[in-house]
Amino acid sequence: MRFQHALFTGALMPLLGEASSLNFDFPYNASTSVPYTISVDKQFIEETQLKAKLYRSSPDLKDDSNAEWIEGPPRETMVTLAKDWANSYDWFEVQDEINSNFSHYAVTIDGPSDWDHPVPLHFVHERSDDLDAIPLLLLHGWPSSHLEWSKVIKPLVSGNESSNVTFHIVAPDLPGFGFSPAPEYGGFSPSRMGIVFDKLMKTLGYEKYGVASTDLGWMVGMWMAHDVSESLVGHFTDFFLMQPNTTDLERYAQNQTTAEESAFISSITTWFGTRSSYATVHSQAPLAIGQAMSDTPVGFAGWILQLMHPISSGYAYTSQEIITDALMLWIQGVWGGLRSYKESFDSQPKAQAFPVTQVPTALTQWGGPSTTGIENFNFLPRDWAERWVNVVYLSRHDAGGHFPAVSEPDAWVQEVRHFFGGLITGAF
Ligand SMILES: *[C@@H]1O[C@H](CO)[C@@H](O)[C@H](O)[C@H]1NC(C)=O
Ligand SMILES: *[C@@H]1O[C@H](CO)[C@@H](O)[C@H](O)[C@H]1NC(C)=O
Ligand SMILES: *[C@@H]1O[C@H](CO)[C@@H](O)[C@H](O)[C@H]1NC(C)=O
Ligand SMILES: *[C@@H]1O[C@H](CO)[C@@H](O)[C@H](O)[C@H]1NC(C)=O
Ligand SMILES: *[C@@H]1O[C@H](CO)[C@@H](O)[C@H](O)[C@H]1NC(C)=O
Ligand SMILES: *[C@@H]1O[C@H](CO)[C@@H](O)[C@H](O)[C@H]1NC(C)=O
Numbered sequence: 001m002r003f004q005h006a007l008f009t010g011a012l013m014p015l016l017g018e019a020s021s022l023n024f025d026f027p028y029n030a031s032t033s034v035p036y037t038i039s040v041d042k043q044f045i046e047e048t049q050l051k052a053k054l055y056r057s058s059p060d061l062k063d064d065s066n067a068e069w070i071e072g073p074p075r076e077t078m079v080t081l082a083k084d085w086a087n088s089y090d091w092f093e094v095q096d097e098i099n100s101n102f103s104h105y106a107v108t109i110d111g112p113s114d115w116d117h118p119v120p121l122h123f124v125h126e127r128s129d130d131l132d133a134i135p136l137l138l139l140h141g142w143p144s145s146h147l148e149w150s151k152v153i154k155p156l157v158s159g160n161e162s163s164n165v166t167f168h169i170v171a172p173d174l175p176g177f178g179f180s181p182a183p184e185y186g187g188f189s190p191s192r193m194g195i196v197f198d199k200l201m202k203t204l205g206y207e208k209y210g211v212a213s214t215d216l217g218w219m220v221g222m223w224m225a226h227d228v229s230e231s232l233v234g235h236f237t238d239f240f241l242m243q244p245n246t247t248d249l250e251r252y253a254q255n256q257t258t259a260e261e262s263a264f265i266s267s268i269t270t271w272f273g274t275r276s277s278y279a280t281v282h283s284q285a286p287l288a289i290g291q292a293m294s295d296t297p298v299g300f301a302g303w304i305l306q307l308m309h310p311i312s313s314g315y316a317y318t319s320q321e322i323i324t325d326a327l328m329l330w331i332q333g334v335w336g337g338l339r340s341y342k343e344s345f346d347s348q349p350k351a352q353a354f355p356v357t358q359v360p361t362a363l364t365q366w367g368g369p370s371t372t373g374i375e376n377f378n379f380l381p382r383d384w385a386e387r388w389v390n391v392v393y394l395s396r397h398d399a400g401g402h403f404p405a406v407s408e409p410d411a412w413v414q415e416v417r418h419f420f421g422g423l424i425t426g427a428f
Contacts, residue, residue: 022181022332026106028120032203033107036122038099038179040331045091048297048330052085055298068371069309070274073302081305082298084319094324102126102153102171106179107203112195115187119196122179123172124149125204128157133166134233134420135206137197141215141239142282142337143304144403145178145328146171148214151409156416163414165421167210170201174217174340178328182336189343190216194224198231210420212236215402219344225357225389234360234423235389236416238404240380242388243268261384263376270373278307282341290335300334301326311377313368313401313408354388360428361385362393362419366400366408378402392428393419 023044027034060066060075098104102124111117124146127133136156140148149171159166175193176182197220201209210233213221218239225235244252244265251257252265281289293300301322308317308325329337363385365378378401385391395415400408422428 024179024331026120026122026179026181028108029118030107033105033123033125036104036106036179038095038104038122040091040095042092044331048091048327049086049089051296052082052089052298055079055082055086055296057082069306073305073309077305078298078302081301081319081322085298085301085323089320089323091324091327094320098147101150107200109196109199109203111188112192115185115192117183117185117188119175119183119188120181121172121175121196121200122146123170123200124153125171126153126157126169128159128166128168130159130164130166133157133168134424135201135204135209136167136169136416136420137201137209137211138169138171139197139211139213139217139220140171140174140177141217142177142340143307143325143329144215145325146173147178147324147328148403148405152405152413152416155409155413159417163417163421165417165424167416167420168206170204170206170209172197172200173328174220174337176332176336176338176340179332181332182339187343189223190219191223191227194220194227198224198228201231207231208233210234210236210423212416214239214405216340216344222354222357222388225359225361226355229357229359232359234362234392234420234428236362236364236419238364238366238400238412239378239402240363240365240385242380242384243272248384258381260379260381264379264381264384267369267374267376267379271377275307275310275371275374278303279341279345282338283345284342286335286339286342290333290338293338294330294333294335297326297330300330304329308403310371310374311369311402312406313366313399313404315401315403315407356388358390360392360423361389362415362428363391363395364404364412364415365394365396366402366404367397368399368401393422 024040057075057079105125106122108118108120111119138149153169156167157169173180211221218237221235304326305322369377382391382394404412
């Protein structure tokens with residue numbers, strides 16, 4: 001058999017075993033932010049497409065015991081992704097849209113005093129024409145990138161006839177995600193990342209600002225609400241991960257918990273018992289899983305979809321959306337992003353022991369994880385959250401799941417305006 005593909009005429013072979021590069025241009029060592037255009041290496045994208053073409057699928061079980069994707073995405077989904085990636089997906093079209101949609105910048109920020117390494121960052125910065133606009137830092141999680149905010153940035157910046165609350169938006173890719181190069185040294189905890197984002201906001205001239213967070217970005221926001229509390233006007237989140245303590249579990253065992261507490265404990269126990277293996281792997285062996293996943297783009301897309309599918313409130317992702325999400329992590333290599341779980345769940349000071357903060361906090365809770373047993377995963381009781389934060393606003397939505405800025409962007413934008421607008425008028 002003869003390989004006809006141009007990549008096998010020799011271009012690919014010298015790459016084997018080479019140290020990995022970012023596969024995109026990055027202006028290291030810019031101490032003040034410089035305009036940035038995303039530009040991924042063409043040969044790398046072609047190799048990725050070839051890998052998608054060579055995807056090897058795994059068979060399904062012959063019964064329906066995996067109907068809810070407990071074990072992984074079904075074969076048909078994976079084969080469709082591989083075909084779409086090989087035959088019709090065009091990264092450079094997407095890249096043009098990302099570049100033209102928003103104003104992109106790059107900068108390298110000094111690390112915090114106790115972690116002395118420079119932190120290169122890519123971020124979107126969109127300023128409102130309104131001089132009174134509220135500076136707002138958007139912090140995404142895994143497996144997202146700044147693209148999680150694609151649908152909400154423009155409405156937040158512009159406001160509309162029914163809202164005069166506008167924002168100057170700063171939306172970074174977390175280090176190791178998208179086009180922010182991964183940390184090259186261990187110990188870059190959520191707390192330290194928060195210090196770096198505070199420095200970023202200040203280099204842009206924002207002494208006081210709001211934070212809107214989700215997922216791993218929520219952990220960063222939680223630390224910022226303590227470490228740099230004087231910088232924050234408020235913290236808005238659509239995520240709040242809290243496990244029952246032993247007293248809660250004892251009360252639960254004795255039927256002394258409220259209906260709301262019981263529903264939450266049941267959902268979160270089911271989640272950690274059946275759906276959280278990815279997080280354990282990321283936090284315990286990020287390099288091993290990163291080595292495997294950085295070699296298979298379709299396999300990695302399946303890995304992120306396995307997480308996204310049950311918690312997206314039925315949102316029907318297109319192949320293009322999933323492939324783009326996967327690529328945003330895959331282009332620089334997935335290890336750095338995965339490794340943030342190690343830093344988030346395993347680092348000192350313990351990332352899960354959030355210090356209590358008085359920063360006004362808005363909890364928005366979005367229902368609709370559609371899978372059996374985890375329906376109430378997002379419905380943390382208010383008084384539990386108050387163990388850590390100053391909850392001044394809480395709302396519940398039937399739908400939205402874990403990515404409401406993607407699946408319910410209008411409602412998410414309304415909530416952000418409502419909370420920060422209310423902080424300014426003194427409603428909260
Ligand atoms: C960035 O600056 C550091 C220290 O000044 C230097 O060692 C490094 O080579 C520079 N990196 C690049 C990519 O220019
Ligand atoms: C571009 O912006 C539009 C909304 O203005 C959004 O729907 C779309 O997802 C964005 N695309 C990218 C790639 O960011
Ligand atoms: C928006 O309008 C309301 C009422 O018209 C006013 O109280 C509030 O201060 C305005 N907010 C901003 C940010 O201009
Ligand atoms: C669990 O949290 C509740 C509420 O803050 C508290 O009263 C209780 O002491 C906690 N239990 C443990 C074991 O920390
Ligand atoms: C709690 O309630 C369940 C169902 O109503 C019941 O089966 C169980 O015996 C109760 N447990 C205790 C400790 O009261
Ligand atoms: C204003 O924006 C919100 C959220 O994006 C949207 O739901 C609402 O329909 C908009 N109102 C007008 C009058 O355009």
